[in-house]
Amino acid sequence: MRKPFAIAAGPKAVGWACLCVVFSPVSRAFAAAPLNYLTSAGVQGDSVLPLTWGVTIISIAVIVIIAILVAGGIWRRPGLSVQPAGRRLPVEEKASGLNWIWIGVGISSLVLLFMVVWTMAVLARVTSPPTRPALTIEVTGHQWWWQVRYLSRDPAQIFTTANEIHIPVGEPVRFKLVGADVIHSFWIPQLGGKTDAIPGQTNETWLEAHKPGIYRGQCTEYCGVQHAKMGMLLIAESPGDFAAWRAHQLQSPAHPATGGQWAGLANFTAHCGACHAIRGTDAAGMVGPDLSHLMQRHTIAAGILPNDPADLERWISDPQGIKPGALMQKPELSANERASIISYLETLN
């Protein structure tokens, strides 16, 4: 069911967008900060953004007013600049000064009440998505990566990937969040706020992107030594592109073409398969990220390294050098074995 006030976000968002254009140097700074939440590319973000800016501006105004009042009070009637020890100085109570409190607290209370009402209005708007989501994605936080599972009533439509989430633009998507080990927090700031992924309970949130793009996400609940390097990407794409991606993900990756790649698969299964899974092969580990269609991803190691052969080589050679304390141990591989594994992984389109 469509909620009427969801439509109201549209013109407001345009207004705020205009304001951002006015402050274009500021918006450039935002653009250079991919995790900033002072701009928005999603429906939930659009509803919250005016409130974020509103309370920020009110806060700055309050600070300026109080600072002026304090400075004014100091410079208005300055007494001595030093106090000679023990000298008696005049003491007087000419004015009670209580009006300051009544007026100041009165105005403050009105502003605070306004903020409460505004908060409640926005909260009501973002609590549930504007329309019933057609797509549900289960995201499980692990130390220190994200497992992403596309749910469906039809078991044949379910598949698992890691660290990169694809969603179609223009429709809300439901996220079910779980913590596999400790508490993590799921956050794509350009699209919406945080929701914790807690062991033993399933939290829900929703996001809707209104324009295609690659949005950065980050774990924001301290979850151990590699909390800092637990990123992810959310790729919002047109419904057509999304459908194509999804269809491709559902297939098993193509078999290796060359003997070297076959050797790579064998080595992968022997050395990596206890933790990692690749659909259609004997590698079926559940501990680490599913690597089927690895080459479709922009990054590796939970959003830390670009996904190119050189960085793949770096990562496999020394995961502990890149993410000290990560649960992936340095594999005992000869240079040849490593090269064969990389040549095989590069086929996983």
Add this chain to the structure above:
Amino acid sequence: MTITDYERVPTVSTDENQALADKFKRLWETKPGLAGFLSTVDHKEIGIRYIITAFGFLIAGGVEAAVMRWQLAWPGEHVLTPEQYDQLFSTHGMTMIFLYAGPILSGFSNYLWPLLLGARDMALPRLNALSYWIYLCAGIFLYAAFAFGFGPNDGWFNYVPLAARPYNAGPNIDFYALGMILLGISTTVGAINFIVTFLRMRAPGMSINRVPILIWGTLTASAANIFAIPAVSLAFFLLWMDRNLGTHFFDVPTGGSALLWQHLFWMFGHPWVYAIVLPAMGMVSDGLPVFCRRPLVGYTVVALATVATMVLGFGVWVHHMFATGLPTISLSFFSAASIIITVPSAVAIFAWIATIWTGRPVFTTAFMFFTSFIVLFTIGGVSGVMTGSVPVDWQLTDTYFVVAHLHYVLIGINVFPVVGATYFWFPKFTGRLMDERLGRWNFWTMFIGFNLGFFPMHISGLLGMPRRVYTYADGMGWDWLNLITTIGSYVFAVGVLLFLINVWKSYRRGAVAGDNPWDAPTLEWATTSPPPPYNFVVIPTVASRHPLWEDRLQQHEGEGSHVDAGLVLDHDREAIGTSSLDATPDIILRMPHDSYAPVILALAVTAFFAGLAFHAWWLAALGALVVGIDIIGWLWPERKLGETAEPAIHG
């Protein structure tokens, strides 16, 4: 009719003669040397120890912060390993929040309360000594673990399951949990002492509407601690049992709850935030008017606002948990409460501003710290309101915005008033004034450094920088902000160093202060600087809020306050017990002499906890045994204290 020594009509003296002073000195003075050091129950001695110990921990926490800021000054820095960084940020939080911010205020209040109230000591002097010794032992216990690489490494709020055995196998969390329970004992007995002292030890005539605001601040904080500490001690005890005895309170796979920890922790944690700012706000409410040469505007509403803040402070803990998936209805309630709690703070802010506007400011260093605090308090307050708004908090939480907010609260509302209070009361503590010229340098370095260092954290937070990260990647838009933060925090550290230099220099060679260098109105300034062990030769009688300004304000009742004529009470260590509201004299109290019982008890309790930590059950048993014996000895009825049949003095 038989009356006892405790019901006799005490002598009244109208002159402070030397013979009487000598007699009191013999009765109240602590023995010199190690014996006196270990056995003293003098609140001033204990207060100074608290202050010095707490500043020691402030320096330790500051060094930890400086190392972390080096690591974060540039993206991808490598001076610390992730594990080292995690222990540092956790230990830094633990140190500043538990070992500095609370105890420093206990120190000031311990020293000042009896003087402000016109009393000879706290109500329970031996408990006071115990509170300090346990604090010291808990601090050493926690830092000893840190020194061996077993400091807390799961953040100061120590969320489970990360802090549970499967994800944190080392002894780090066991030390943290036991150390926190130990520290909780200190805070609890200290809080009880403040409450009893308030109810029983005020000078005759000091009805509750005449006590300084610092008294209200520490009183409400103490009352809050009585209710808040059990939650966190319980949480840590359950965690310790989970980790060591195989219970399942927080163990999710066997039906435990991860969120239970967060509720228990924040039911304590948020009231604690107010407990470590309200006494500091009280310091400003009492100190600022002295330099504005007028009484505080709105005494009654400020006192009520202090209490109201604390009461409301128990209803906002969930704002630390907005992202945990709680139902919208409870989010709404806690969001509204978290925003509305600002109202009593606004009362205090406008009371201070009005005091400045309707007064005539004297520009001392203390005044500068107190007034700058008003602005810093406002910044920390409004950023708190922002995090109280649920949808906004879903973005702000766990980013550097919150780091900025909590440092404006803890440094702005605790450190700045404390440094100002040191400039203000240092002459009373030592008899010497602090250097005002160095004071200016100190103030401006701290003020500029603090804002330069911590204000940009708001912006790095708004630009998405998560908290508790040991490093960050290039190209996230945070590089310059972090470099500025590091530079600013180092400037701030230089400011703190100037403060310490000033303390040392003034202690050695400062100008002699006299009894009342600021011409201030309250009772602590009526005695010598530093005060004698017995505080006052005769117990003052109070007739207004400003006993030493009565000649100029003319607001007192009857013939006015007496500070040099009053009850003598010289049969032994004696104090006057007064009624809880109007402070009418009620009974003569026999005060205990110096005792080793507190220090022995503290050591025994610490041995008990160390035994638990090392699974050295014999040590735990031995500690428990000594605790039992010590408590029996402590509570053994003493005739001198009126705990046995009372000696009759009249037939």
